[in-house]
Structures are given as C-alpha cells and as structure tokens.
Amino acid sequence: MKRTFTVIGLGAFGSTVARELARLGNDVLGIDLDPGHVNAIADDITQAVVADARNEDTLRDLGVHDSDAVVVAIGEDLEANILVTLTVKNMPKPEVWAKALNHNHHRILHKLGADHIVHPEHEMGLRLAHAMMYPEVLDYISLGHDLFTVEVRASEKLVGQTIDSLGLGSRGVQMLLIKHQREILAPPANDYVFRVGDQLVMVGTLDNLRNLSPYL
Template identity: 40%
Template sequence: MKKEFAVIGLGRFGGSICRTLAEEGMEVMAIDKDENRVNEYSMIASHAVVGDSTDEKVLKGLGIRNFDHVIVAIGDDIQASILTTIILKELGVKNITAKALNDYHEKVLIKIGADHVVHPERDMGKRIAHNMISNSVLDYLELSDEHSIVEIVANERIDGNSIIDLDIRAKYGITIVAIKRKDEIIVSPQANEVINKKDILIVIGADTDINRFEKKALQ
C-alpha cells in the first residue's frame, strides 16, 4: 500500500520533499497559508490545500491524524512550527518530522514529541564543506555527531591493493560496506576484493578515523 504523507510549509525544503515524494508515487497532501505556493503544487501533490496549521480545527478537518507521516517544514516562523507540532502530537499523528532552524528549536521540537528533527541548511552545509576540502569525498552523510557514512573515490595510491592488503579496519577503524564500480555495486566486499582506481568506496566509521584514512592512505 502507498504511504500517505502531509507536508506543511511549501518553501524550498518542504517543496522539495513534496515534489520528491510525488515523483516516487506517494500520496501527498501539500499545505501552506500562502495561496500562491499552494497553487504551485496543485499539479504536483495529490491534494494541495490553503490552511493555517496552527489552527487545530483546520488540521482536524483535513483528517491529519490519518496520514502515515507528517512533515512540518515551516520556514522561519519558529512559533508556528512549535505550535503545529504540538497540535499534530495531540491529534495522534503517528510520525512527525520537523525542520529545525537552530539547536534551541531542535531541543524544543524533541521535547514536545517530534519523532525526527532535521537541520537541512546545517546538514547540507556540512556535506558541501566536506566535499570542498577533500578531492576524494563525493558524498557525506552524518549518522551522529561523531560517525558518518562517506563515499570516497579510490585513487592511484590504493589502486591494485586488496582490502586485506590495506588492512583498513585494523589501521583506521573504519569499514568498507560497499564498492561502486561503474554499473556494479559490491555489497559487503570480501577481504580479498581488489580496489581499482576510480572505484567509489562507501565507508562507515568515526569522523576522526575517516579523516585519518583520507589523509594517510589517499593523499
């Protein structure tokens, strides 16, 4: 069965989520106070509604508690974001993801019951910064404050070496969970798998260990 999503706030972040979910074939209700934004997504979302999410009657009338997942993507109005999240929680919404504008906002959202809190600007900034400072890093996904999954392109320094030759886990404390090689993806590669130049290594580990691997093995 298709999951049903509601996206509240159709700015850059909420609009992007709404568009992507719709492209993936999900049922999406798009909600915003701004009629122009709602009109923009009327042909993208399954339903597009002009409404004030801080009004409990409006959310009740939309049957918001019946959605599998509600995303609170309200832009720069922290008060509206918090109030909307409280109302959603009180109405019994199963899964709430909320956008935080800063660390204080995140703490409040977690305290009032948001199931997931995201910092799109901060997280994207970290990914871009990591990509800029290293020629090897293609993508970066933060798992926690100290651990990440990173896509690293293999260069000539490790070309022709097997995973066991490099002894990556013992030397650096990181794990290669997959290797992308042209159109092939090798999941959980064996220790005798030979790494080729331009292979994309998907590694997981502590940020300090990943950085050490980049500097010592690849530069």
C-alpha cells in the same frame, strides 16, 4: 508501498520534500498560507491547499490526522512552527518530522515530542564544507554517535593495491562494499585489487575516516 504524507509549509525546504515524496509514488497533501507557494506546487502533488495549519479543526477537516507522517516545514514563523508541531503531535497516528530553526528551537521541539528534528540549512552547510575539503567523497551519512558511512571514489594511487594493504582494521574503519560500474561486491574480499572507477563505501568514526583519507 504507497504512504500518505502531509507537508505543512511549502517554502523551499517543504516544497522539495513534498515533490520528492510524490515522485516516489506517495499521496502528499501540502498546506501553506501563501497562495503563491500552493499554486507553484499544485500540479506536482496529490493536493495542495491554502489553509491556516495553526487551526486544529482545519487540519482534521483536511484529514491530516490520518497521515502516516507529517512534516512541519514552517521556516520563518517560530510560534506557528511550535504550535503546529504540538497540534500534530497530539494526533494519535502521524509520525512528526519538524524543521528546527536553531539550537533552542530544537530543544523546544524535542520537549514537545517531535519524532524527528531536522536542520536543513545546518546539514547542507556541513555537506558543502565536507565536499569542499574532501572532493573525493561522493556522499556520506551520519549514523549518530560520531559514526559515518562514506562513499569515496578510488584515486589513481589506490589502483592496483588490495584492501588488506590499507590496514582498515587497525585504523578502525570497515569496508562495507565496493561498486564498480554495475557490479556490487558486498562485502569485498580482503585480497580485492582496486580498479579504476571503483567507489568504496566504508563506515567508521569521523576522525578515523579523516586519518584514512590520505591513503585513498
């Protein structure tokens, strides 16, 4: 279903979000003070505007209050980020996603009532570190409360073994599904025998997943 989004701040993070939302078939309004940022994305989203998002009347004239969600992606001007978040949060409809620059900024955005707070640089740094430490991990998602889902490529030593042989239950890990080429087994049987090219999707705490990694 097509939705309407506004992205305020069209730097590297904001422009990436805006382009991807548009690519997924949504109406996207992009706002930035820098004409260069606006011109760079104008052909990729529904509408790109040079405007001062700190002005509430300007936002209302642009229809921001009718958006399903607003991403406050202003990355350098802390004051502007906070002011725009507060302004948009006072609008009744949009869900507010705000970019935090640091921990203290996160606390302020939380106090303002931002629905979602993201730390793109911090999160990308974590992903890079995990990718370097665990190259067999294809992807992971934090579920909160130290729970993660991970997608892992089955190693050669795992081929020929069964799920049951891993003792996942006693290790506090659950196998959600196995992908093999175009085949998806969800959930797989405990007597499933691992094959070359299998991709395993599991859920567990970070410590339990780390303890399991040598056996994968």
